[in-house]
Amino acid sequence: MLKTYKITVAGQVQGVGFRPYIYTLSTEFNLKGTVSNNQEGVLVNVTGTKENIDKFYSKLIHFPPPVANIQKSKIIEIEHVLFDDFKIISSKKNGQLNLPLTPDFAICDDCKNEIKNSKNKRFNYPFTTCVNCGPRFAVTENFPFERSNTSIHNFLMCDDCMEEYTNPANRRFHSQTNTCSTCGIELVLINAEGIAIKTSKNTVFQKVASLLQEGNIVAIKNTSGYLLCCNGENTEVIQKLREKKHRPKKPFAVLFPSLKKLQKEFFISEKEIESLTSKESPITIISSKNYNGNLALNEITPNLNQLGVLLPYTGILQLLANELNFPIVATSGNIHGSPIISENDEAFEKLENVADYFLQHNLKITHPQDDSVVKFSSNFQQKILFRRSRGFAPNYFGTAIKTIEKILAMGADLKSSFTFYPNNYLYASQYIGNLENFDIYNRYITEIASFINIFEQQPEVILVDKHPLYHSTKYGIELAKKTSSKLVEIQHHKAHFSAILGEHNLFEEKVLGVVFDGTGFGDDNQIWGGEFFSYKNNVIERIAQIENFDWILGNKMAKEPRLSLFSLASDEMIDVLVQKFTSTELKNYQYLKKNNQLKTSSVGRLFDAVASLLNITDYNSYEGEAAILLENSIGNYDLKNCKNYLNSTDVISVNEIISAIYKEIQQGNSTKNMITNFLFTLATSILNIAKKHQFKHIACSGGVFQNTTLVDMLLELAPKEIKLYFHKELSPNDENISFGQLMYYLHIKN
Structure with a gap:
């Protein structure tokens, strides 16, 4: 007996080939009916025998398309309907959007093979995609995910593409981003004077590769924004790029033509390979120790023994890689500190004095995004x-x-993001940047407006950081007035702690929260940054902190590690200070310190002080440089040989740590050993506090926990009865503040 069932599937199920997959599956089980996208996911109405429908549903749920992510599904019997066949029907939006947005996917192997096959119609076509790969969020204008709701709707499919789109046996069956060289997106190569360079679709990437080989800087419009590229083996052009981009020392990422070529030059772990070849294909930071190849490592990553690498993740980058026999620098297309550029006119205006050539296309990028970074x-x-x-x-x-x-x-300011909960799903925005920059602030506002428009929902509650001068806070206050929303202030470090609690669903546990970062406005109007919290029964309490020290000269302190050392230096260290400050500076700063009322517990600034004391750096040319250089100086370590710089387990005295290091410098101890001891001291202090307060769960957040050596030490030192939690799906830095604010609001009572 034939029956009819209604199946709803929710989650990341649009723009992932879900409807074509269901169509094929219906044929396998001899079913008839319809499938469509709607505002909540995918809707299937299907008629057949109950046995076949059960098998169909089971396979659908347990073996979905490779890039799908099913969050929930439901099957109910409905009134019998007699269908003639099985059809994919046009999406109908009957309400507000209630499903995840679809992220961008790296180019799949099938598409890679097609664009290098001279007999294939997509040979050398850089915007080749299918149901399993290609831009999604980057081109989204509205939802459900249909071509008409993306910027690709400007390109009408030719007959051949339409044949693929309507053919159930084709990999591009109902692929919303389907185009080819006949009907699709067009590339143009121009020079810095705006004059087009004559090339064909079959020679343009050969030409770009040749320009890179010759020592030119090329701004390449990728599918999520511009990249500035140059030859990674040419020291002169890399220095030229640094000067023009105003990025003196911050490391560049390097694009390798293939995994095989990357493995010839570096050792890559299995986890790193998985990351580099995943559907996200982020920049992955690897060790560059003992490198003897031709890469200009010191110019790419000055004074570091690590390197951010990536593999081609779009058709544009793959076709370029096919013409390269050397790695290239591939860094965000912007002037340092500004947002990644995605529009052609803006790129030419802002980068004409940086790039020698521009490889542009006419696809509109609606949501520009930087490359993700993993270590x-x-x-x-x-x-x-x-x-x-x-x-x-x-x-x-x-x-x-x-x-x-x-x-x-609304998140924080330095590494801004926002998190929106407009329906049954949570949306954590891409990294946006430092809101002190006017263009980044405008990007932040534009993205928030875009989300509100896509979901057709105005916020009813707006959460902001307690810092009264944060741009995110000021805009949140403005938006709350405009939308008549409830405004709630949440302390920065409690938001960090709530973020790690939320990521690991620890709200039923008793947890020690350790939040180490640079700065955050504290409940006592001081500058926090080295905090220990207890969580139990939906209540957070601050139970300990890194010992306070003087906060002087505001934000300048984060840019000059020598100021942190000055704040912590005892009288006996005058011999060190006179080498780092003029007599006038010493006099003025001593006056400021003597009359200072503002204190901080910042572990980030403690790292700066140690870096300055060890003569690693006195000035940060980019955020966190001192801390990165500290970790970089360690190499391998043996915990059995590590020393704790603190005599007491009750107080984490920063002055005691600095004094101990100063004495060891005089005794001739190696820099490597002192840094290792410093990290060991911090790790031991965390475990001592957990032991003292009888915690079995320790959750760590804040930018300091990007220090992988500190993380490894904690994992090695922790006894079996203690479980450690670190961020995996969110960054430990201020990007997680917006998510943490939301978790705090929903779960914390105080």
């Missing part, structure tokens, strides 16, 4: 996200939320 710790291969953007954003799965309120969390 794995050396000993335990703990995954740490340094930047969560392309490929990961804008969805967040893994935490159940029970509220009917529409909530917008």
Whole structure:
């Protein structure tokens, strides 16, 4: 007897080949009916025998398309309908959007093979995609995910593409991003004067490769924004790029033509290979120790023994890679500190004095995104996200939320993101940047407006950081007035702690929260940054902190590690200070210190002080440089030989740590040993506090926990009865503040 069932599937199920997959599956089980996208996911009405429908449903749920992510599904019997066949029908939007947005996917192997096959119609076509790969969020204008709701709707499919789109046996059956060289997106290569360079579709990438080989800088418009590229083996052009981009020392990422070529030059762990070849394909930071190849390592990553690498993840980059026999620098297309550029006119205006050539196309990018960045710790291969953007954003799965309120969390300022809860799903935006920059602030506002428009929901609750001068806070206050929303202030470090609690769903446990970062406005109006919290029964309490020291000269302190050392230096260290400050500076700063009322517990500034004391750096040319250089100086370590710089387990005295290091410098101890001891001291202090307060769960957040050596030490030192939690799906830095604000609002009572 034939029956009819209605099946609804929710989650990341649009733009992933879900409807074509269901169509094929219906044929396998001899079923008839319809499948469509709607505002909540995928809707299937199917008629057949109950046995076949059960098998169909089971396979659908347990073996979905490779890039799908099913969050929930439901099957119910409905009134019998007699269908003639099985059809994919046009999506109908009967309400507001209630499903995840689809992130961008790296080019799949099938598409890679097609664009290098001279007999294939997509030979050398850089915008080749299928149901399993290609841009999604980057081109989204509205939802459901139909071609008409993306910027690709400007390109009408030719007859051949339409044949693929309507052919159930084709991999591009109902592929919304389907185009080819006949009907699709067009590339143009121009020079810095705006004059087009004559090339054909079959020679353009040969020409770009030749320009790179010759020592030119080429701005390449990728599918999520511009990249500035140059020959990674040419020291002169890399220095030229640094000067023009105003990026004196911050490391560049390097694109290798293939995994095979990368493995010839570096050792890559299995976890790193998985990351580089994943559907997200982030920049992955690897060790560059003992490198003897031709890469200009010192110019690419000055004074570091690590390197951010990536593999081609779009057709544009793959076709370029096919013409390269050398790695290239591939860094965000912007002037340092500004947002990644995605529009052709803006690129030419702002980068004409940086790039020698521009490879542009006419696809509109609606959501520009930087490349995501991942690193794995050396000993335990703990995954740490340094930047969560392309490929990961804008969805967040893994935490159940029970509220009917529409909530917008504004995040922090330095590494800004926002988190929106407008329906049954949580949306954590891509990394946006430092809101002190006017263009980044405008990008931040534009992205928030875009999300509100896509979901057709105004926030009812707006969450902001307690810092009164944060641009995110000021805009949140402005937006709350405009939308008549409830405004809630949440302390920065409690948001960090709530973020790690939320990521690991620890709200039923008793947890020690360790939040180490640079700065955050504290409940006592001081500058926090080295905090220990207890969580139990939905209450957070601050139970300990790194010992306070003087906060002087505001934000200048984060830019000059020598100022942190000055704040912590005892009188006996005058011999060190006179080498770092003029007599006038010493006099003025001593006066400021003597009359200073503002204190800090910042572990970030403690790292700066140690770096300055050890003569590693006195000035940060980019955020966190001192801390990165500190970790870089260690190499391998043996915990058996490590020394704790603190005599007491009750107080984490920063002055005691600095004094101990100063004495060891005089005794001639090696820099490597002193840095290792410093990290060992911090790790031991964390475990001592957990032991003192009888915690079995320790959750760590804050930018300091991007230090993979500290993470490895904690994992190695922790006794079996203690479980450690680190961020895996979110960055430990301020990118997670917006998510943490939302978790705090939903779960914390105080």
